[in-house]
Structure formats: C-alpha cells, structure tokens
Amino acid sequence: MIIPTKRSNTTNLFQHLKQRHKKLHDQCMSTKSIETNKCTHQSQPEQTEQVSIVQAFASAVPYEKGSKRHKEITDAITYHICKDMMPTHIVSKDGFRRLIQTLDKRYQLPSRTHFTRFAIPEMYEKCKAGVEHELKQVKYFATTTDMWSSRTMEPYMSLTVHYVNDNFEMKSRCLQTAFFPEDHTGENISEGLKEALASWGLCEEQQVSITTDNGTNIVKAVPLNNWTRLQCFGHRLHLAIGLSKGEGQLKVLYPKHLNTTYMIKWNIQRANSTYGKTQNRLSNTS
Known part of the structure; x- marks a missing residue:
C-alpha cells in the first residue's frame, strides 16, 4: 500500500526497486495502478439518464x-x-x-x-x-347455524360448514348470512337450511351433523329434515355458569322476553312494508 507523505517523493525509491528488486517493483506498480483507478472512479460524478418528454408526461397521465x-x-x-x-x-x-x-x-x-x-x-x-371447488372435494362435512338480528332488527340466518381436507387439516367456511324475513318457525327454518345446502351443491346425505343452540324453533327444525343435531357446547356452558350463580331465572326469562319484543317489532316493520307496497300498487293501477 502506498502512503503519501508531505515534502517527499518516491521516485528514487521506485528507481531503486526497479534496478535491484524487480519483483517488489512490479508488485508496487500493480498496487499503485489499482489505487489510482479507484480514486478516479470515485471522483467521477454519476451520470443520470435524462427523462424523455413522453416519459415525463406519462407520469402525470391517469x-x-x-x-x-x-x-x-x-x-x-x-x-x-x-x-x-x-x-x-x-x-x-x-x-x-x-x-x-x-x-x-x-x-x-x-x-x-x-x-x-x-x-x-x-x-x-x-x-x-x-x-365451491373446495367443497366438491369433500366427502363428509358438518355444519353450524344460528339465527340472529342486526342492529336495525333485521333477521338473518347464518350457515357455516366444517370439514377435514385430504391433508387432515380442519377447515371452516362461512357459506352465508342470509336475510330471513319469514316467521322463525321450525318449518320455515328447516326449509331455509335445506335451500342453503342445495345452493352450495352440498348433499344432505354427506352431512354428519348440525350444531345449534337450544332454541325451540331450531330444535324443532332439525328433525324435520331428518338430520343429526348436536347441542352447542358454548351455549350450554353459558347457561350452566348462569345457573351455578343463581341467575337461572333471569338468564332463561330475559331471552324469551327479548325475543318476543323483537318479533313484535319485526312483524310491525314487515306489515308496514307490505302495506306500503300494496298502497303503491293500488295507486299505480288507479
């Protein structure tokens, strides 16, 4: 490595090496050439490509x-x-x-x-x-369903399918959360569940079981389709905890009261909607 010093030069040294130590002279000259090229490369400014007019306008075009x-x-x-x-x-x-x-x-x-x-x-x-492509590969499956209402008191029915794929991985797919304006009777729910399975190309014979809560309507609906029903463990655990705390009466009566209030509100809303449609139809015919 060449080390520069003030008020001195290496001319005599290089001449001595050239005459007396040819091998060392060649090594020094090679190192000097590399250092010179490196300094020259670093001192040169980077050249940037000039953007064409077309490219400049294209960057602003949507x-x-x-x-x-x-x-x-x-x-x-x-x-x-x-x-x-x-x-x-x-x-x-x-x-x-x-x-x-x-x-x-x-x-x-x-x-x-x-x-x-x-x-x-x-x-x-x-x-x-x-x-649907995944479900075509499934031989057997189970489902879970629940009835619930939105914040605007609109009724829905959800359906989720569960199965094990060829790699023995547990899979769950929420198939639908469908608007369910009909009365929540056992007959209507059973028909709605059958239609939901059919819409996804699922065969009832391949369904091992369906898991639900303990609502009277859903308990009645499942046997109408000749399906095997499993009780929701989480729902029963919630009831058991409530009963163990002496809140059984409150936990049982309150949901029924809430459900009755909800059904009254929904029936009024549905009746008003039907009345409005009938009134508009009569107005148009007259």
Missing part, C-alpha cells in the same frame, strides 16, 4: 380504467373493504382519497357505486367459486 395497474389497486381496495368489513362509503372519505393519491397519483379512485355494484359482487363470485 391510468386507463382497463389497465392492469388500475385493476390491481381497485382489487386491493375491494379486498380491504371485504376482509376488514369496512363500510363502502370509506372510498368517499377525504382522508382515504388523499391516502390513495399519495401512494399513486396516477390512480383515480372509482365511486362508491362502482364498488357496491361491480367490484364487491365480482370478488364475491370469485370467492364463492373457490369455495
């Missing part, structure tokens, strides 16, 4: 709606809405729109209507097709 990049971002936003159960009006929020513009200025966020009418239904159909 993506075409049918382009691959536009579809990728739209699909990612749709997945975010579905996976995280976000309201669709999030795409209209100023903060969310600013976030998207910061991430990619060329992307123009579609309207809320686009997501509700096209993007989300399209993703649902793709997801449903994938689940």
Whole structure:
C-alpha cells in the first residue's frame, strides 16, 4: 500500500526497486495502478439518464380504467373493504382519497357505486367459486347455524360448514348470512337450511351433523329434515355458569322476553312494508 507523505517523493525509491528488486517493483506498480483507478472512479460524478418528454408526461397521465395497474389497486381496495368489513362509503372519505393519491397519483379512485355494484359482487363470485371447488372435494362435512338480528332488527340466518381436507387439516367456511324475513318457525327454518345446502351443491346425505343452540324453533327444525343435531357446547356452558350463580331465572326469562319484543317489532316493520307496497300498487293501477 502506498502512503503519501508531505515534502517527499518516491521516485528514487521506485528507481531503486526497479534496478535491484524487480519483483517488489512490479508488485508496487500493480498496487499503485489499482489505487489510482479507484480514486478516479470515485471522483467521477454519476451520470443520470435524462427523462424523455413522453416519459415525463406519462407520469402525470391517469391510468386507463382497463389497465392492469388500475385493476390491481381497485382489487386491493375491494379486498380491504371485504376482509376488514369496512363500510363502502370509506372510498368517499377525504382522508382515504388523499391516502390513495399519495401512494399513486396516477390512480383515480372509482365511486362508491362502482364498488357496491361491480367490484364487491365480482370478488364475491370469485370467492364463492373457490369455495365451491373446495367443497366438491369433500366427502363428509358438518355444519353450524344460528339465527340472529342486526342492529336495525333485521333477521338473518347464518350457515357455516366444517370439514377435514385430504391433508387432515380442519377447515371452516362461512357459506352465508342470509336475510330471513319469514316467521322463525321450525318449518320455515328447516326449509331455509335445506335451500342453503342445495345452493352450495352440498348433499344432505354427506352431512354428519348440525350444531345449534337450544332454541325451540331450531330444535324443532332439525328433525324435520331428518338430520343429526348436536347441542352447542358454548351455549350450554353459558347457561350452566348462569345457573351455578343463581341467575337461572333471569338468564332463561330475559331471552324469551327479548325475543318476543323483537318479533313484535319485526312483524310491525314487515306489515308496514307490505302495506306500503300494496298502497303503491293500488295507486299505480288507479
């Protein structure tokens, strides 16, 4: 390695090495050449390619709606809405729109209507097709179901399927949470469950059992379909804890009272809706 010093030179030294020590001279010259090339390379400024006019304007032009990049971002936003159960009006929020513009200025966020009418239904159909493909490989399965109401007192019936795949992995798929406006009688629930299985191409004979709570209507519905019913362990455990604390009377009476109140409200709401439709139909005919 060559070490520079002030007020001195290495000319005489190199001449001596050249004449007396040829091998050392060659090594020194080789090292000196490498050091010189390294310093020269570091001192040269990096050359950057000049952006063409076409490229400069292209960076400011929005993506075409049918382009691959536009579809990728739209699909990612749709997945975010579905996976995280976000309201669709999030795409209209100023903060969310600013976030998207910061991430990619060329992307123009579609309207809320686009997501509700096209993007989300399209993703649902793709997801449903994938689940249906999985279920075709299943030989036997079990299901769980429950009846519940939304915050706006609208009734729904959920259905989840459980099975073990070829790799002996336990899988669960929530098939549907369907609007169920009919009276929650055993006959209506049994028919609704049969229709739900049929809509997913599931054969009743392959169903090992169905797990439910202890509601009178669902207890009546399952035998009507000649299915094997299992009681929900979590529900029974909850009741057992309540009984052990001396809250049995409250735990039993309160749900019945709540259910009666709910059914009255829902029947009134349904009657008003039916009355309104009939009134509109009569007005149009007159």
